[in-house]
Amino acid sequence: xxxxxxxxxxxxxxxxxxxxxxxxxxxxxxxxxxxxxxxxxxxxxxxxxxxxxxxxxxxxxxxxxxxxxxxxxxxxxxxxxx
Numbered sequence: 001x002x003x004x005x006x007x008x009x010x011x012x013x014x015x016x017x018x019x020x021x022x023x024x025x026x027x028x029x030x031x032x033x034x035x036x037x038x039x040x041x042x043x044x045x046x047x048x049x050x051x052x053x054x055x056x057x058x059x060x061x062x063x064x065x066x067x068x069x070x071x072x073x074x075x076x077x078x079x080x081x082x
Contacts, residue, residue, distance in 0.1 A: 006030060021050045 004012065006026050013023035028043035 019050055019054075021047050021054065024050060 007030060010023045010026035010030070013020040013026070017023065024043045024047035028040045028047060031037075031040035031043060
């Protein structure tokens, strides 16, 4: 993998994954290093929002996954017929 600067990495992540928590943290760090508190706060808040969003999605999927497989009549990736 090529070595990217934090700016290049953040730009590439936002282009390919606009909901990347890491990209927003990198941008927040860059703006904080430049003393741009308003923009750094925006990117850190956005990163926190995205992290909480993805955590809630993962929790939701974890609670629904067993029920979904059972209701579809699947076991170990195979269709179960009765």
